[in-house]
Amino acid sequence: MVLDTFGDSLKKVFSKVTGYSLVDKEKVESLILELQRVLIHADVDITLVAELTERIKKTVLKTELPKGMTMKEVLVKTLYDELVWFLGAEKASLAVRNQRIMLIGLFGSGKTTTAGKLAKWFQIRGLQPALVACDVHRPAAKEQLEQIGSRLKVTVYRDGKGAEGVAREALKKSREGVMIFDSAGRDALDGELAKELRELAKIVKPDEVFLVIPAEMGQDAGRQAAEFSRLVGITGIIVTKMDGTAKGGAALAACRAAGAKVMFIGTGEKIGDLELYDPKRFIGRLIGYGDIEGLMEKAKDAGLNEEAAKRMLEGKFTMMDFREQLKSMKGMGSMSKMLDMLPGGSSAIKKKLPDGFLDAQEGMMKKWEHAINSMTAKERENPDEINSSRIKRIAAGSGLKEHEVRQLMKSYKQIKKVMKMTKGGKAFKRGPFAKIAKQLGMGI
Ligand SMILES: Nc1nc2c(ncn2[C@@H]2O[C@H](COP(=O)(O)OP(=O)(O)O)[C@@H](O)[C@H]2O)c(=O)[nH]1
Ligand SMILES: [Mg+2]
CATH class of the missing domain: 1.10.260.30 (Signal recognition particle, SRP54 subunit, M-domain)
Incomplete structure (x- = not known):
C-alpha cells in the first residue's frame, strides 16, 4: 500500500527516538529536521510543518521537564500528542439517528461510493437509510447509485426533474428515516456548482453536508474545504481513498488547519471501507503502536500520581x-x-x-x-x-x-x-x- 510510505517514514522517526539511550537538545533538533523532511515529502504544507515543529520544540526543549520524566519520554509523548493535534485531535462522531445527509464534492471524489458506504453504516446501526440520486448531470450516475442500493437492499429515489425535483419527490415519498443525497460534481467549484448545491440544500434542509475529498488532494484539501465552506456551507469532510496515496496525512492536516472537521475516512473501494475518523487511532496505526492510546492513558495516570x-x-x-x-x-x-x-x-x-x-x-x-x-x-x-x-x-x-x-x-x-x-x-x-x-x- 502506498499509504505506508508516510507511515513507514513516521515509524522510522519514532523508532529512532526509542532507540536512543539518552535524548539531548541536539538529538531533538535533528529528529525534528527529519520529521520535517518526512512531512514535506508527504505533501504537508510548509507553514503547517513549521507550526508543528514549533509546538514540538516548545514542549520538549522548554527549560523544565515535567517531574520525573526524561527528555526522551517527553519527546515520544510530545511527538505523538502533537501529531494527533496536527491531524485534528478530536475523534469524530455522528449521531445514530434519523437525519438528512447531503454529499457534495468534485468529480470522481467518491461521493456516490461514499453514499453507499454511509447507507451501510446506518444499516449496521439499526436504522433504515435511503439513497437519493441528485446527480442528474452524469448519465450513468443514477444507475451507479441504483446498483449500490440494490446490493444493500436500500431504496434509491431517482424520479423527478433536475436535482431539486428528485430531492422533492424523494422527500415526499420516503418512509426511511435516514436520507442520503448524492449530488453532481464539477472539475472545480465554480459559481454555477455552488449555486446549484445551495439551491439543492434549500430543499433538502440537510442536517449534515459532507464534503467528499480524495486523499490524493494532499495539502490542496485545505483550500478546497475552505472554498466549499464559504460558498456552499459544510458540516464536515469525508476524506476518501486513504488507501491509495501517501498524501492522506497532508489532506487531513490541511482540513484541520482550514478549520474543517473530518468525519469519516474512506479506506477502500468496498462498501465497508468507511470509518469514523479518529486521529489517535490513525497516528497509532501509522507509527505502529497499536495501543499507544492505552499507553498514554497510563502515562496520564502516572502523571496524576x-x-x-x-x-x-x-x-x-x-x-x-x-x-x-x-x-x-x-x-x-x-x-x-x-x-x-x-x-x-x-x-x-x-x-x-x-x-x-x-x-x-x-x-x-x-x-x-x-x-x-x-x-x-x-x-x-x-x-x-x-x-x-x-x-x-x-x-x-x-x-x-x-x-x-x-x-x-x-x-x-x-x-x-x-x-x-x-x-x-x-x-x-x-x-x-x-x-x-x-x-x-x-x-x-
Ligand atoms: N481505493 C478507493 N477508491 C475509492 C474510494 N472511494 C471511492 N473510490 C473510487 O473512486 C472512484 C470514483 O468514485 P465515485 O463515487 O464514482 O465518485 P463521485 O464522482 O464523486 O461520485 C470509483 O472508482 C470508486 O470506486 C476509497 O476510499 N478508496
Ligand atoms: Mg457520483
Missing part, C-alpha cells in the same frame, strides 16, 4: 516508600542501570550513593525488605527515631546482622537525598510509568 511525587519532594520519603522501591527493583536489573534513566544524568547521583549500593543485588534487597518488615509502623514513618537499641531489635527480628541494618539505614538516608535531587524520583517508581518506558523500548 502527583501525591507520591510531592511527598518525596518534601522529603517525606518513608521506609514504606523505600520498601516499595526495593520491591519494584526486583527483576529490573541493577540499580546502576535504572539510574541512567534519571533526568539530568546519573553520574552526580551515583557519586552520592553508598558504596556497594549500586551493585547490591537481589539478595541484599531481600534482606532489607525483611528488616523493614520488622520495624514498627512508627519507625517506618519516622526512621530518624531508629537508634542503636532499635537496630539491635530489628536485626534480631529479621535475622540480619546489625551492620546490615545499619547499612540499610544509611542507604535509606542517601536515597532520600537523591529523591529530593531528582524531583520526586518517579523514574524509580514501579507503577505505570516504568512499564510504559519498558514498552516503548526505553530499556529500564
Whole structure:
C-alpha cells in the first residue's frame, strides 16, 4: 500500500527516538529536521510543518521537564500528542439517528461510493437509510447509485426533474428515516456548482453536508474545504481513498488547519471501507503502536500520581516508600542501570550513593525488605527515631546482622537525598510509568 510510505517514514522517526539511550537538545533538533523532511515529502504544507515543529520544540526543549520524566519520554509523548493535534485531535462522531445527509464534492471524489458506504453504516446501526440520486448531470450516475442500493437492499429515489425535483419527490415519498443525497460534481467549484448545491440544500434542509475529498488532494484539501465552506456551507469532510496515496496525512492536516472537521475516512473501494475518523487511532496505526492510546492513558495516570511525587519532594520519603522501591527493583536489573534513566544524568547521583549500593543485588534487597518488615509502623514513618537499641531489635527480628541494618539505614538516608535531587524520583517508581518506558523500548 502506498499509504505506508508516510507511515513507514513516521515509524522510522519514532523508532529512532526509542532507540536512543539518552535524548539531548541536539538529538531533538535533528529528529525534528527529519520529521520535517518526512512531512514535506508527504505533501504537508510548509507553514503547517513549521507550526508543528514549533509546538514540538516548545514542549520538549522548554527549560523544565515535567517531574520525573526524561527528555526522551517527553519527546515520544510530545511527538505523538502533537501529531494527533496536527491531524485534528478530536475523534469524530455522528449521531445514530434519523437525519438528512447531503454529499457534495468534485468529480470522481467518491461521493456516490461514499453514499453507499454511509447507507451501510446506518444499516449496521439499526436504522433504515435511503439513497437519493441528485446527480442528474452524469448519465450513468443514477444507475451507479441504483446498483449500490440494490446490493444493500436500500431504496434509491431517482424520479423527478433536475436535482431539486428528485430531492422533492424523494422527500415526499420516503418512509426511511435516514436520507442520503448524492449530488453532481464539477472539475472545480465554480459559481454555477455552488449555486446549484445551495439551491439543492434549500430543499433538502440537510442536517449534515459532507464534503467528499480524495486523499490524493494532499495539502490542496485545505483550500478546497475552505472554498466549499464559504460558498456552499459544510458540516464536515469525508476524506476518501486513504488507501491509495501517501498524501492522506497532508489532506487531513490541511482540513484541520482550514478549520474543517473530518468525519469519516474512506479506506477502500468496498462498501465497508468507511470509518469514523479518529486521529489517535490513525497516528497509532501509522507509527505502529497499536495501543499507544492505552499507553498514554497510563502515562496520564502516572502523571496524576502527583501525591507520591510531592511527598518525596518534601522529603517525606518513608521506609514504606523505600520498601516499595526495593520491591519494584526486583527483576529490573541493577540499580546502576535504572539510574541512567534519571533526568539530568546519573553520574552526580551515583557519586552520592553508598558504596556497594549500586551493585547490591537481589539478595541484599531481600534482606532489607525483611528488616523493614520488622520495624514498627512508627519507625517506618519516622526512621530518624531508629537508634542503636532499635537496630539491635530489628536485626534480631529479621535475622540480619546489625551492620546490615545499619547499612540499610544509611542507604535509606542517601536515597532520600537523591529523591529530593531528582524531583520526586518517579523514574524509580514501579507503577505505570516504568512499564510504559519498558514498552516503548526505553530499556529500564
Ligand atoms: N481505493 C478507493 N477508491 C475509492 C474510494 N472511494 C471511492 N473510490 C473510487 O473512486 C472512484 C470514483 O468514485 P465515485 O463515487 O464514482 O465518485 P463521485 O464522482 O464523486 O461520485 C470509483 O472508482 C470508486 O470506486 C476509497 O476510499 N478508496
Ligand atoms: Mg457520483
